[in-house]
Amino acid sequence: MTFVPIDITPHTHVDARSDLGLHQGTEDVICIRDVSYAYDARPALQHITLHVKRGSILGIIGPNGGGKSTLMKLMLGVIQPDSGSISILGRSPREACSNGSLVGYVPQRHVLDWAFPISVRQVVTLGLIGRKKFLGGFTRQQRQQVQAALQAVEMAHLADQPIGGLSGGQQQRVFIARALVNQPQILFLDEPTTGIDQAGQEKFLRMLLELKKTLNLTLVMVSHDLRSVVASCDRVACLSRTLHYHDRPQGLSPDVLFKVFQCDLDAVLDQHSHTHDSSCCDHDHAPVGPAQATFVPLPFAPPALRPSPVSTSQRKTPAP
Template sequence: MRNSESLGCHRQIVSIDDVFFSYEHKTIISGLNFSILERDFVGLIGSNGAGKTTLLKMIVGLLKPSRGEIRLFGEPMGQFRDWERIGYVPQKNALNPLFPATVREVVNSGLFGKKNMFRRLSKAELRKADDALSAMRIEDLADRRIGQLSGGQQQRVFLARALINHPELLILDEPTVGIDAESQDSFFQMIRHMHQHHHITFIMVSHDMDMMKSYLGEQPLQKSGGLSFYVKHTHAPENCSETDLTHSMQQQLETIEILP
């Protein structure tokens, strides 16, 4: 566990305190303690069944710990309400290809909180959606059904949805599953750019050990059960040079290509 001395003055974004999770009498996560600091990039590696996706779902409030506490931006999970500060890209294989939503509808859904699902979007919010579509260079796909897209295109859509509110914490669960190798490389270039140049903290699950270690280092900062936490810090203010995320992403995507 990262002790208080190692945390220094950096703000804690996620605090995991003695967390357990059990499912059908089987313990998946046991006594996990971990702190994620502002602008960390945390790579989460573990075998199938180790609890990677379970942990992410607890952090975004989709599951509750059996025991222990998770705090987001210093607030206990039960009191946290600022969900627009968190972007979440779930596993692509969770998508039903027959889901009858367009690309624009999926991206727009990132603007809705748990209590305002059916309200009308304002003009300013619609502009944010247009900016997100443009930043990911998928504006030409806006009226296509999400299930009709390639894997690389779908990941652009989900990333646009996650980025629409300019989140401070971005959580990615196996974001490159089902995408060809060239598109995976481009995707990793893009998120490295985001980490290095924007005020965003990352948590990412990936089976690509080579990619994770090339950016985050050879040795995990911590192991707990079957989970290994690899961490890269980017705390220097000069590394956070960009303020306009969508403009910066448009520039970045001019030099890399996610689509096959």
């Protein structure tokens, strides 16, 4: 199946139907306005504008080195933007995150040392550290909160196990419990499905969606795992230094994916090959030239992700 060459002006393919670029007053829980960030002289993010609505599930996808983690760190207040502003529930990111009752954060799994001698319950209790009285211990009510969080992620029966012995999915649940123990309104997840196998991922995402519903959360998920994003998110932002596209995953067209992932595409999707002309690779650091990109219909993929030569609203097919 051959695709016709696609011509897209760089950095302007924001879906007009998407609400991610629009500020909608109090509906927005996260407002990122024209944010740029550079490591020394190397730009990591340029002119990012993003407004996340209350109750939505935003997936941020993009290639390695595309700035996903940088954007996450900015939203968590770990680093400060060079220009532009970020507000989370009307506060600065630092303020919003240190409180704990506004923002919960589930970090990428592998950054932790798993031989660490600590029990599941203790890990979850640490989430309450901002609420602890100086010199005091944790109150009975706080201990009950810990138990409730463990029950919410169905980990209460393993509460006294050392965390190092749990499986990938179980450990991820523990970290969600730690993020939930303060009853936050927004939950950030960094590569949540890394290290969980296929069967586990599906269950994991189902649990996440249930938690979102019962606790009325807004979810922001950073992932290079397209499947998990497509399966669970109702809005998607593709990040490769600039924000390339944002809309519901159904609007994600193969050409946008190709543009964002560039060479990564082969690793992400396979089967049905199709060719791209160099004109679709107008990205400033893109390897220009015909590229082989292949697609596989994902088990839960919306129609737009299945290989189709039909253009979406954004695609312009050149005149014959």
